[in-house]
Amino acid sequence: MEQSFLDYYSLEPLTRWIHDALCGVMSEDWAVFLESLVIGVAILLAYAVLAVVLIYMERRVCGAFQCRIGPNRVGGKGGLLQVPADVLKILTKEIIRLKNSDHVLYELAPYLVILASVLSFSCLPWNKGMAVIDLEVGVFFVLAASSIGILGILLAGWSSNSKYTAIGAVRSGAMLVSYELSLGICVLTVVILSGTMSISGIVESQADGWNIFKGHIVTLIAFVVYLISGNAEANRGPFDLAEAEQELTAGYHTEYSGMHFGFFYLAEYLNLFITSGIATTLFLGGWMPLHVAGLDGFNAVMDYIPGIVWFLGKTFFVVFLLMWIRWTYPRLRIDQVLNLEWKYLMPLSLLLMLVMAVLKTCGLVF
Amino acid sequence: MNSFTKYVKRYWRSTKSLWVGLHTSIRVFFRKKVTEQYPENRHTTLHIPERHRATLEMVHDADNHHHCIACGLCQMACPNGTIRVVSEMKEDAEGKKKRVLVRYEYDLGSCVFCQLCVNACPHGAIRFTNEFENAVFEREKLHLVLNREGSTLAPPAEKKTNPVKA
Numbered sequence: 001m002e003q004s005f006l007d008y009y010s011l012e013p014l015t016r017w018i019h020d021a022l023c024g025v026m027s028e029d030w031a032v033f034l035e036s037l038v039i040g041v042a043i044l045l046a047y048a049v050l051a052v053v054l055i056y057m058e059r060r061v062c063g064a065f066q067c068r069i070g071p072n073r074v075g076g077k078g079g080l081l082q083v084p085a086d087v088l089k090i091l092t093k094e095i096i097r098l099k100n101s102d103h104v105l106y107e108l109a110p111y112l113v114i115l116a117s118v119l120s121f122s123c124l125p126w127n128k129g130m131a132v133i134d135l136e137v138g139v140f141f142v143l144a145a146s147s148i149g150i151l152g153i154l155l156a157g158w159s160s161n162s163k164y165t166a167i168g169a170v171r172s173g174a175m176l177v178s179y180e181l182s183l184g185i186c187v188l189t190v191v192i193l194s195g196t197m198s199i200s201g202i203v204e205s206q207a208d209g210w211n212i213f214k215g216h217i218v219t220l221i222a223f224v225v226y227l228i229s230g231n232a233e234a235n236r237g238p239f240d241l242a243e244a245e246q247e248l249t250a251g252y253h254t255e256y257s258g259m260h261f262g263f264f265y266l267a268e269y270l271n272l273f274i275t276s277g278i279a280t281t282l283f284l285g286g287w288m289p290l291h292v293a294g295l296d297g298f299n300a301v302m303d304y305i306p307g308i309v310w311f312l313g314k315t316f317f318v319v320f321l322l323m324w325i326r327w328t329y330p331r332l333r334i335d336q337v338l339n340l341e342w343k344y345l346m347p348l349s350l351l352l353m354l355v356m357a358v359l360k361t362c363g364l365v366f
Numbered sequence: 367m368n369s370f371t372k373y374v375k376r377y378w379r380s381t382k383s384l385w386v387g388l389h390t391s392i393r394v395f396f397r398k399k400v401t402e403q404y405p406e407n408r409h410t411t412l413h414i415p416e417r418h419r420a421t422l423e424m425v426h427d428a429d430n431h432h433h434c435i436a437c438g439l440c441q442m443a444c445p446n447g448t449i450r451v452v453s454e455m456k457e458d459a460e461g462k463k464k465r466v467l468v469r470y471e472y473d474l475g476s477c478v479f480c481q482l483c484v485n486a487c488p489h490g491a492i493r494f495t496n497e498f499e500n501a502v503f504e505r506e507k508l509h510l511v512l513n514r515e516g517s518t519l520a521p522p523a524e525k526k527t528n529p530v531k532a
Binding site: 061063064065066067068069072324325327328329344 | 377384388390391392394395397400401403
């Protein structure tokens, strides 16, 4: 497979050049420190901007699924300023301190949730040479980092000293822990197929075809199972029983106000994006362009589209799939949620992993 | 083995039903949106469903005739005294005494738009219309008189024509 197309938009020469230039004027430690600072700010900026984009998209998509238009008044045509206006509003809200809550944990919880979300966010492969955290065990790191969020949710529910938050937190804790299993097993299926746990390695192994096509029907089913359990991990869709308004008001973040609530809200939407981003990485080839075997002209045109466009396009496609699921199904009861995971999804994903291992060992994958 | 086939069958059935749900909602996604952008489309694309009940109206024809015989059935049917039929007894040319409508008073402010009056009317003299922009600043303006100035009962021949029921 000819792979020269991978180098058109590689950012590696640029970043190397910047690094060398900085080392020329200061010591290497300072250069690395400065670069980390810039990248950190860039990640947080991208995080905030994407949250705004996702919330806007959610409102419009939800509206369309309910035969409505959605927000279209604020900021001229299309209501583009609606979400920024809401963000400004939530920034000016008072953060209420509860008298009988566990203050340290109460204030720590939203930061844990957002930390987990930012950590896994920075693992996404945006483009060639644009992975911020690229470990040898990157996939493992993402799973581990995103699990910190569960701790934040449990702490939030416990420390607010209210029955609603406590029940909501326990519910979503039970759900998240369960769904992490089939999520992890689906990820393992892809790891078996690619033979590596490094995120950039998985992306590069898909240069000759995305995993969803390479693994016959097995990866296709794994993709669906991943989407279902990823939706549950993001506390969304038919699995948003932590926020069952009828019984639990808003679930674990009932007692939060102002930007502390905003962090939970932000993390929910970014978790949606991260779930989709990881799905893109694992199944849809990350920033790899779409290639059809035999159509060389088509392939060459596809190569000219930068990787970041491919990545964002595919991720937003998966985000749309998740929103489609969310606005189609009614919320499940807690026992139904756990039934679905333990009786249906987990056995299926175990079977998928087994089949994939057999296929890989016999060399039956592309 | 039997329970296992049951499990697989159930799995397949529920997957199929989930797909039906997705299929339905994506069709709705591409459907024409029903939102009315009201003040802007007031004179252009505003669509009020035909059966929407906005205000009561007495049907008058071109010769300023109505069909109300002042029987008071609508007044009796009204659950909260919105309608008051003021009538008087008059002798016609043949010397027969007849009830004639003087004022048909209707209080828009207390109407619940239940349509019981329209259903009670034996002659189709009243109906609900679509004119929904009824907001006013004073309560008194909601007290309407529905029969027009100088209007009279339609002659009997005309009464036979199919009355319009809204």
